Amino acid sequence: MNRSAKARARANIALAKYWGKSDTQLNLPAVPSISITLDPLTTETSVEFSDALGRDEFSLNDQPALAAELKRASALLDRVRGEAGTGARARVQSKNFFPTASGLASSASGFAALAAAARAAAGLAYDAERTSALARQSSASAARSVYGGYVELPAGKPGDASLPARQLLPAAHMELCIVVAVTAEGRKAVGSTDGMTHTRETSPYYESWIEAAPRLANEVREGLLQRDLPRIGRAMEQSTLAMHACGLAAAPGLVYWQPATLAAFQRVRELRDQGVEVYATMDAGPHVKALCLARDAVLVSRGLSEAPGVLRTILAGPGTGVEIL
Numbered sequence: 001m002n003r004s005a006k007a008r009a010r011a012n013i014a015l016a017k018y019w020g021k022s023d024t025q026l027n028l029p030a031v032p033s034i035s036i037t038l039d040p041l042t043t044e045t046s047v048e049f050s051d052a053l054g055r056d057e058f059s060l061n062d063q064p065a066l067a068a069e070l071k072r073a074s075a076l077l078d079r080v081r082g083e084a085g086t087g088a089r090a091r092v093q094s095k096n097f098f099p100t101a102s103g104l105a106s107s108a109s110g111f112a113a114l115a116a117a118a119r120a121a122a123g124l125a126y127d128a129e130r131t132s133a134l135a136r137q138s139s140a141s142a143a144r145s146v147y148g149g150y151v152e153l154p155a156g157k158p159g160d161a162s163l164p165a166r167q168l169l170p171a172a173h174m175e176l177c178i179v180v181a182v183t184a185e186g187r188k189a190v191g192s193t194d195g196m197t198h199t200r201e202t203s204p205y206y207e208s209w210i211e212a213a214p215r216l217a218n219e220v221r222e223g224l225l226q227r228d229l230p231r232i233g234r235a236m237e238q239s240t241l242a243m244h245a246c247g248l249a250a251a252p253g254l255v256y257w258q259p260a261t262l263a264a265f266q267r268v269r270e271l272r273d274q275g276v277e278v279y280a281t282m283d284a285g286p287h288v289k290a291l292c293l294a295r296d297a298v299l300v301s302r303g304l305s306e307a308p309g310v311l312r313t314i315l316a317g318p319g320t321g322v323e324i325l
């Protein structure tokens, strides 16, 4: 076997957060999540299966990947090899076209692009649901990046290996913008996977979070359907604060925030007090992502740039799903 393929996928930001797993083996989320797939934050990945290779090879941004990254990629490739009935090893080359040191997670776009490229290279016909379920087993947020626009990943029942995300609404449904306020350089302290396990094992608020999250996802979904930014934004802020409150109460507490995180968050509330429709969300890191109408993006970006500790801002808007190149 000697075949190659290349795919492009975009990052996404969750409006309603995924935090916690119902099945760690199959990497199934314990709560539903809803996200926007974002342009221009893209990853391109090529996969070449070759009988001449003795083991999988993985380069990330022109550097050999870390052992843990290679292991995670090989696990995905093993599933593809299983479905395609081949034992050929693969050469994987992946590049992020994010602004340098943006501090944005690349695992969602990375695993979505890898899943699509690996399936195509193995000769499997394109199937969005299977690609999404495959990406989900590597990183649940990656299941959402397979689709464009506004995307939902439902909670999974333990054992349901085939769970995919699904597109709720296309990118053109609403002219929204995400303004990322970058507050620090470098990698995050505790990755999402470890953070979730730690929260489930030690936070007294974990069950409350699992109970509250579906209602917040419903609010975000209804707000999107009605193109009601305040409704989306209020639920989005509650989702992120509830997720962080759950992590803060873990032992020891998970504190992803830096002083600049709170300064930027506060700035969003000040802008809102001044009449701008803008809302904030934070993931497993110190950056703040502000959600606003596209027409207010420059105003919001300027406001956030003035918050103490904000290094720069990045503007992104709804983008399309995975593409085979």
Ligand code: DP6
Pocket (backbone or CB within 6 Å): 013, 014, 016, 017, 018, 019, 027, 033, 107, 138, 139, 140, 141, 142, 192, 193, 194, 282, 283, 284
């Ligand atoms: C806070 O998808 O990175 O960004 O499935 O363990 O790889 P794994 O976790 P991951 O978690 C993302 C968590 C989040 C919220 C979200 O994107 O929904």
